[in-house]
Amino acid sequence: MLLINDLGRHSATFASDIHVAMRRVVDSGWYVLGPEVRAFEQELAAYCRMPYCVGVGNGTDALELGLRALGVGPGDIVATVANAGMYSSAAIASIGAIPRYVDVDESLTMSPAALEKVLGGRVRAVIVTHLYGRMASMPAILHLCRAAGVPLVEDCAQAIGAEFDGTPAGAWGDVGCFSFYPTKNLGAIGDGGAMLARDERVAERMRALRQYGWTRKYEATIPAGRNSRLDELQSAVLRAKLPYLAGWNVRRRAIADRYHGAIRNDAVQLPPPSDPAYVAHLYVVRTAERDALRSHLSAARIASEVHYPVPDYRQSALAGRAPSEELPATEAACREVLSLPCFPEMSDKEVDTVAEAVNRWEPPCTP
Ligand SMILES: *Cc1c(COP(=O)(O)O)cnc(C)c1O
DSSP states (O other), rough: OOSOOHHHHHHHHHHHHHHHHHHHHHHHOOBSSSHHHHHHHHHHHHHHHHEEEEESSOOOOOHHHHHHHOOTTTTTTEOOOSTTHHHHHHHHHHTOOOEOOOBBTTTTSOOOOHHHHHHHTTTEEEEEGGGGBBBBOHHHHHHHHHTTOOOEEEEEETOOOOOOTEEESSSSSEEEEEEETTTTTSSSSSOEEEEEEEEEEHHHHHHHHHHEEEETTTESTTTOOBOOHHHHHHHHHHHHHHHHHHHHHHHHHHHHHEEEEEOTTOOOOOOOOOOTOOOSOEEEETTTTTHHHHHHHHHHBBBBBOOOSSSGGGSSGGGTEEEEEEEEHHHHHHHHHEEEEOOTEEEEEEEEHHHHHHHHOOOOOOO
């Protein structure tokens, strides 16, 4: 079976670097919030060209603590999209804040026009998700947030290394959030996350929030603090991998471009051609007969996946959070999207095999 993302093949390419990094941590005797975390925070901040970076336990905590650091609390309204796998919704819910779902545009990221309509109404913060590794329309979204005086959080979990007009993902808004879940473009060998901040006071609140609300040892001054720290071990692994990220992203884009040139099927809609604002975390096609295409690929021993099948507001965990107006682009996306295999170690021949299988597919006739 050709996997969507073959981590076994990925790990084999840098295993010796990781073993060196892990041995360094094991031998150091310092395992939590030590020199590796501090160095990784500096390296990621420099990579994304933001002044502050704070490591945390995972990407969802990054979103939650990022919102809290901006002062978002219970009952506050946070605008977000509903086609991005529940992560922002989970972070909003854990604060006791209220999601205000905004429709997406043809890029499948937040529609600036739809955002503009909700911004008047007591929105306390906006989370924009750079879905599938493709950055949202940041100039327009940033402009709207600034004009309304609403802080902007970027969910960069799928888009590390992407740049829009030369400015990296995570460096547009007030806070940038990252996940290092193993399948992300920069993956740890376990859970990990990080927040970028533009403002020093926000960064200080983030540091307190990830560790019991402490501003100094045993001095808890920030409410709602808890324990969400990035390990030394994961930080060392991420430091070993970060220098390879740009090359991996180039390869991911080349795979997307090869699909773009090779897939020819009137029933299958391709994503836009790649550019620096897309790091090809996922290669996502659309078709009205998504499930039939998925079975066809599976019969050809090609894995595919649906990111994501259910709009957040239709999840039973969020019953009662449905938007008052329809979100037609979100609904259509959840019905039609299908992710094809895409990872840096994939060969051109494998890409061609997938493309040929898609080209051979005929959608079932609908009466
Ligand atoms: C993976 C992901 C997250 C959550 O990260 P975790 O580390 O799994 O908590 C958040 N947002 C997006 C878009 C993601 O893809």
